[in-house]
Amino acid sequence: MVTGGKSLKKFHDVVAPADAAPIRTSYFIVIFGSAHLLLSQLPNFNSITVVSLAAAVMSLSYSTIAWVASLEHRRHGGSSHVVDYSMTASTSAGRTFNFLSALGDVAFAYAGHNVVLEIQATIPSTPGKPSKKPMWLGVMVAYLVVAVCYLPVAFVGYYVFGNAVDDNILITLEKPRWLIAAANMFVVVHVIGSYQIYAMPVFDMLETFLVKKLRFHPGWPLRLIARSLYVxxxxxxxxxxxxxxxxxxxxxxxxxxxxxxxxxxxxxxxIMKPKKFGFSWCTNWICIIIGVLLSLLAPIGGLRSIIINAKTYKFFS
Structure with missing residues (x-):
């Protein structure tokens, strides 16, 4: 919601005349959220295939625009001032909390397993052709695409702007105006698709709870009300x-x-009960320990960042 709304606002600010009256970010978030009131009524993953494909294409497009435009910004003297690569926080505590928040950013960027089972459930599977084979290939390709999208933006963005870069680099960039406007609209399309993908398991769990636990009657009225309330x-x-x-x-x-x-x-x-202290057993336990630490520490850094930003923010502005 936040990304979609801010990207819509950036698109408006870029294409609107210089003397146009400013519009609140909250209004753009409402506009973005309104689209999901309709899309959230699509029943399952199969029904959002086109939306998901469009989101993937847009992700490649706007990320490429972001790092190429950043290099052009640098080449044409847009960063003629000295770029500061130092840490933004001046205290050890601040740097530590920022590091923890950054770990959460990485976890978010490479988080996809919460929808993997939902996606795999839609793939036909037989003993001769188990779904795990195409699913494994799909996961590998997906993470490769994520790396291709994110890593150039991260390295180039930091190289060009240093610690002055915004959370969304497309907010920092201003020229060429038509290209930045297009890139922000690509972001809007991308997050429309990603919202639906990540929300679909939530919709499923919510409706299952309402039907099985609270004895609601399944059907489109329940879907309309439950999903709309979530959106x-x-x-x-x-x-x-x-x-x-x-x-x-x-x-x-x-x-x-x-x-x-x-x-x-x-x-x-x-489920698999691998041999204790074997390679698989040790690898999984290392991932468990790292994952638990990440789950405990990253939210602390993120919450601190929210609190600090809230001190100077006028809510619903």
């Missing part, structure tokens, strides 16, 4: 706390690290 809730949170970096760090550690880094390893150990 509205996330939209309100995004409007109230539009701190992109802090939210990434917090949710990366709190929500995504468990389902990505240590819960799958625990399930593997319970």
């Amino acid at each position: 509205v809730f996330t939209m309100i949170v995004g409007i109230a706390i539009p701190f992109f970096g802090g939210l990434l760090g917090f949710f990366g550690g709190f929500a995504f690290a468990p389902t990505t880094y240590f819960l799958p390893c625990i399930m593997w150990l319970i």
Whole structure:
């Protein structure tokens, strides 16, 4: 919600006349969230295939624009001032908390296992052609694409702007205006797709709980109300706390690290029962320990970042 709203605002600011009246970020978050009130009614992963494909293409597009435009910005003297590569925090405590928040950012960027089982469940599987083979290939390609998208942006963005770069580098860039406007619209399309992908398991769990535990009747009225309420809730949170970096760090550690880094390893150990102190056993336990530490420490850094930003932020502005 936050990314979509801010990217819409950036698009407006770039294409609108210089004397145009400013529009609040919260209004753009509402516009972005309104699209999800419709898309959230799509029943399952198969129904959002086109949305997911568009999101993947847009991700490659805007990330490429981001690092290429950054290099052009540097080449044409856009960063003629001295670039500061020092840490933004001046105290040891601040640097430590920022490091923890950054770990949460990384966990968020490479978190996908919480939707893997949902996706694999839609793939036909037989004893002769088990779904794990195409799924494994898909996971490898997915993480390769993620690396291709993120790593150049991270290295080039830091090289060009240093510690002055925004959480979203496309917010920092200004020229060429038409290209930056297009890139921000690509981001909007991307996060529309990613929101639906990450929300689909939540929708499934929510509706299952309402039907099995609270005895609601399954059907489109339940889907309409339950999913719309979830979208509205996330939209309100995004409007109230539009701190992109802090939210990434917090949710990366709190929500995504468990389902990505240590819960799958625990399930593997319970189901497969590998030999103790063997390679597989040790590897999984290392991942579990790192994942648990990440889940405990990263949210602390992200929460601190949110609190610091909130001190100077006017809510619902």
